Amino acid sequence: MPIRNQIEAIVQTLTSNPSFVYGTVNELNTLADDITFPTVFLYPPQLINLSPQINGSVDNTFAITLEFLYKTDFDQYTADNETYVNQALHMANEFIAKAAKYREGDGRYFKIKAGDRAKCTPVYNKFDANTTGVSLIITLATMYFDKY
Numbered sequence: 001m002p003i004r005n006q007i008e009a010i011v012q013t014l015t016s017n018p019s020f021v022y023g024t025v026n027e028l029n030t031l032a033d034d035i036t037f038p039t040v041f042l043y044p045p046q047l048i049n050l051s052p053q054i055n056g057s058v059d060n061t062f063a064i065t066l067e068f069l070y071k072t073d074f075d076q077y078t079a080d081n082e083t084y085v086n087q088a089l090h091m092a093n094e095f096i097a098k099a100a101k102y103r104e105g106d107g108r109y110f111k112i113k114a115g116d117r118a119k120c121t122p123v124y125n126k127f128d129a130n131t132t133g134v135s136l137i138i139t140l141a142t143m144y145f146d147k148y
């Protein structure tokens with residue numbers, strides 16, 4: 001099952017009840033015109049690291065970019081959008097906390113350790129629909145892959 005399915009399942013549990021969209025920058029720009037906000041955009045993984053383990057399994061680590069966005073008015077000043085950035089940052093924090101606890105079957109799906117770092121930057125006036133929020137770059141290690 002693609003990693004995006006697990007990420008979408010986590011997004012669906014966020015308290016702000018955002019919609020979820022997956023795609024490239026151009027696809028997301030087009031899809032942003034007709035979706036409900038707030039929303040979470042997931043870009044295709046930037047990098048997938050494969051690490052063979054001693055027990056015969058392979059750990060996969062995904063570097064992903066998510067954007068937590070609100071629709072904003074055109075020509076709004078940055079200071080007026082700060083409330084949206086703060087709300088989006090709250091969504092990103094909640095996503096990380098829930099991803100660390102997300103279970104599939106008998107165990108956690110993602111391995112997120114205390115001290116792991118994610119990069120979060122404010123996003124202003126993005127896409128034709130004009131959105132504001134935060135962009136989160138995080139590395140997620142999946143657990144429980146089959147042994148070969």
